Amino acid sequence: xxxxxxxxxxxxxxxxxxxxxxxxxxxxxxxxxxxxxxxxxxxxxxxxxxxxxxxxxxxxxxxxxxxxxxxxxxxxxxxxxxxxxxxxxxxxxxxxxxxxxxxxxxxxxxxxxxxxxxxxxxxxxxxxxxxxxxxxxxxxxxx
Amino acid sequence: xxxxxxxxxxxxxxxxxxxxxxxxxxxxxxxxxxxxxxxxxxxxxxxxxxxxxxxxxxxxxxxxxxxxxxxxxxxxxxxxxxxxxxxxxxxxxxxxxxxxxxxxxxxxxxxxxxxxxxxxxxxxxxxxxxxxxxxxxxxxxxxxxxxxxxxxxxxxxxxxxxxxxxxxxxxxxxxxxxxxxxxxxxxxxxxxxxxxxxxxxxxxxxxxxxxxxxxxxxxxxxxxxxxxxxxxxxxxxxxxxxxxxxxxxxxxxxxxxxxxxxxxxxxxxxxxxxxxxxxxxxxxxxxxxxxxxxxxxxxxxxxxxxxxxxxxxxxxxxxxxxxxxxxxxxxxxxxxxxxxxxxxxxxxxxxxxxxxxxxxxxxxxxxxxxxxxxxxxxxxxxxxxxxxxxxxxxxxxxxxxxxxxxxxxxxxxxxxxxxxxxxxxxxxxxxxxxxxxxxxxxxxxxxxxxxxxxxx
Numbered sequence: 001x002x003x004x005x006x007x008x009x010x011x012x013x014x015x016x017x018x019x020x021x022x023x024x025x026x027x028x029x030x031x032x033x034x035x036x037x038x039x040x041x042x043x044x045x046x047x048x049x050x051x052x053x054x055x056x057x058x059x060x061x062x063x064x065x066x067x068x069x070x071x072x073x074x075x076x077x078x079x080x081x082x083x084x085x086x087x088x089x090x091x092x093x094x095x096x097x098x099x100x101x102x103x104x105x106x107x108x109x110x111x112x113x114x115x116x117x118x119x120x121x122x123x124x125x126x127x128x129x130x131x132x133x134x135x136x137x138x139x140x141x142x143x
Numbered sequence: 144x145x146x147x148x149x150x151x152x153x154x155x156x157x158x159x160x161x162x163x164x165x166x167x168x169x170x171x172x173x174x175x176x177x178x179x180x181x182x183x184x185x186x187x188x189x190x191x192x193x194x195x196x197x198x199x200x201x202x203x204x205x206x207x208x209x210x211x212x213x214x215x216x217x218x219x220x221x222x223x224x225x226x227x228x229x230x231x232x233x234x235x236x237x238x239x240x241x242x243x244x245x246x247x248x249x250x251x252x253x254x255x256x257x258x259x260x261x262x263x264x265x266x267x268x269x270x271x272x273x274x275x276x277x278x279x280x281x282x283x284x285x286x287x288x289x290x291x292x293x294x295x296x297x298x299x300x301x302x303x304x305x306x307x308x309x310x311x312x313x314x315x316x317x318x319x320x321x322x323x324x325x326x327x328x329x330x331x332x333x334x335x336x337x338x339x340x341x342x343x344x345x346x347x348x349x350x351x352x353x354x355x356x357x358x359x360x361x362x363x364x365x366x367x368x369x370x371x372x373x374x375x376x377x378x379x380x381x382x383x384x385x386x387x388x389x390x391x392x393x394x395x396x397x398x399x400x401x402x403x404x405x406x407x408x409x410x411x412x413x414x415x416x417x418x419x420x421x422x423x424x425x426x427x428x429x430x431x432x433x434x435x436x437x438x439x440x441x442x443x444x445x446x447x448x449x450x451x452x453x454x455x456x457x458x459x460x461x462x463x464x465x466x467x468x469x470x471x472x473x474x475x476x477x478x479x480x481x482x483x484x485x486x487x488x489x490x491x492x493x494x495x496x497x498x499x500x501x502x503x504x505x506x507x508x509x510x511x512x513x514x515x516x517x518x519x520x521x522x523x524x525x526x527x528x529x530x531x532x533x534x535x536x537x538x539x540x541x542x543x544x545x546x547x548x549x550x551x552x553x554x555x556x557x558x559x560x561x562x563x564x565x566x567x568x569x570x571x572x573x574x575x576x577x578x579x580x581x582x583x584x585x586x587x588x589x590x591x592x593x594x595x596x597x598x599x
Contacts, residue, residue, distance in 0.1 A: 052333070057544070057545040061489075061491050061501075064543050095573045101505060101547065104490055113329065
C-alpha cells in the first residue's frame with residue numbers, strides 16, 4: 001500500500017483497503033470487490049472521493065496509465081465524517097495482464113483519492129495482480 | 144501558503160518535475176503563443192487586410208484626370224550597413240467626390256512597389272498625362288484615392304495562416320490545461336472525447352476490441368499465404384538503413400552540386416575562390432562515400448533475395464501450436480538460416496530534449512535451424528516448422544510509451560555477403576482469449592474507462 005499526499009497535511013489520513021480475493025490475485029473477467037475504511041482525517045472536511053481501478057507502466061519508459069473504472073463521489077452523506085467506510089466493485093478486463101518485465105512492467109492497482117477542502121488531495125494506492133504471467137528473466141533464452 | 148516544489152518524487156528513485164510548475168509553465172507557454180497569435184493577427188488584419196477590404200467594399204467609384212506623375216521612393220534601413228530602396232508609381236488625379244472636385248496623389252498598393260527603378264518607370268510610362276481614368280475614393284476621407292482594386296491573396300493567406308496556427312496551438316494548449324486543472328490523473332485519463340482532439344500525440348495506440356492495450360492485428364492478416372493461411376508482413380532493419388543512406392547521399396550531394404556550380408561560375412568568370420575550393424574537396428569526398436555506401440546497401444538488399452513467412456493462424460494464443468512456412472528466394476548459398484520466436488520489450492523515454500527508445504529481447508526460442516541452404520531463381524528454398532507459444536506467455540502489449548512485442552525472426556549468413564536479419568511481427572493474445580474476426584482498423588476501440596460520477 002502506498003499513501004501519498006500532494007501536500008504534507010497536518011494529520012496524514014489512512015485508507016485501509018480490503019480485497020475480496022486472498023493475496024490480491026485476480027483473474028481476467030473476475031468481479032473485483034473492494035471495501036475501504038478512512039481514518040485520521042481529524043475533522044478536516046472532505047469534498048470528494050474518487051475510486052479508480054487502473055493499470056500503469058513502470059520501468060525505463062515514460063509512465064502510461066489506463067483507467068478501467070472511475071467513480072467520483074461528491075455526496076457528503078457518503079464520506080467522512082458521515083460515513084468512514086465505502087465499497088465498490090467492477091468486472092476486471094481481459095487485458096493488460098500484470099507483468100514484471102525487465103524494462104517494462106505493468107501493474108494494476110486500486111486508488112482511493114480524497115479531496116480536502118482547499119486544494120489538497122491525498123491518494124491511497126493498493127496494487128493487485130491480474131493474471132498469472134511469470135516475471136521475465138535473463139538470460140534471454142528459454143528453450 | 145507555500146510555493147509548489149520544483150521537484151516531485153515519482154515511483155522508485157527517479158525525480159521528475161513538479162506537476163504544479165509543469166502546469167504553470169505549460170500555461171505560460173501556450174498563453175504566450177495565443178497572445179502572440181492574436182497580436183500578430185490583429186496587426187495583419189488592421190494594417191493590411193482591413194484597408195484592402197475597405198477599398199474593395201466601401202470606396203466609391205468616380206472618374207478622374209491624370210494631372211501629374213512621378214515615382215515615390217521608400218528607403219528602409221537593413222542593418223548592419225545597407226538600405227533597401229523601393230520605387231512605386233504615383234499619379235496626381237483630379238476627380239469628383241460627393242459633387243466637389245479634389246486633387247490628390249493616388250495611393251497605390253504595396254504590391255506596386257519594386258526595388259527595380261527601371262521597371263517602376265516602365266509602369267509609370269503606361270499612364271499618359273491628361274488621360275481620363277476610373278478611380279475610387281474614400282467617402283470618409285475624400286482626399287484618399289486609389290486607381291486599382293483587388294486583393295493580395297498571399298497577404299490574406301499570411302494573415303490567416305501564421306496567426307491562425309499560433310492561436311490554434313496556444314488556444315488548444317490552454318483549453319487542455321484548463322480542462323485538466325484540479326483533476327486527478329485518473330479523472331483526466333478517464334475523460335475521453337475532447338482530450339483526443341486536443342492532444343492526439345498523447346493518445347494510446349489502437350487496441351483490439353475487448354482487449355485493452357493489446358494491439359490490433361488487422362495489418363498482419365490482410366495478405367493470404369500460398370500454402371498456409373496468412374503471409375506475414377516483413378519488417379526489415381536493412382530497408383531502413385538503405386533509405387537512410389539514400390536520403391543522406393541525396394541531400395549531401397545536392398549541397399555539393401550547389402557548391403560546385405558556384406565554384407565553376409567563379410572559375411568561368413576568371414576568379415578563384417580558394418576557400419570555396421578547399422571546402423569543396425572534403426565535401427566531395429563525403430558525397431562520393433555516401434553514394435558508395437548507398438549502392439553497396441542497395442546491392443546487398445537486392446542480392447540476398449526475398450524471405451517469406453506464412454503461418455497457419457493469427458493472432459497467436461498461449462498454449463497453442465502453429466505451422467510456419469519459411470521460404471527464401473534469390474540465388475547463391477546461405478551457410479545458415481535460423482528461425483526464432485522472440486519477445487521484445489520497448490520503452491520510450493525523454494532524456495533532456497531527446498526522445499529515446501530502448502529495446503530489450505527478454506525471451507527467445509529457436510524454432511528451426513538450416514545449414515547450407517541453396518536457393519535458385521525458379522526454386523526457392525522452403526521449410527516448415529512448428530511454433531509453440533508458452534501457456535504462461537505475456538501477451539502483446541502496447542501503450543503510448545511502452546510495448547511488449549512478439550516477432551518471428553529469420554537470421555541468415557550468406558556465403559558471400561554479410562549476415563542479414565528479417566523480422567515478422569506477430570500478435571499474441573492473453574491466455575483463454577476468444578479471438579473473433581480481425582476488426583477493421585476504424586472500428587478498433589481504445590482502452591475506454593468505465594466512468595461514473597455519483598452525486599445526489
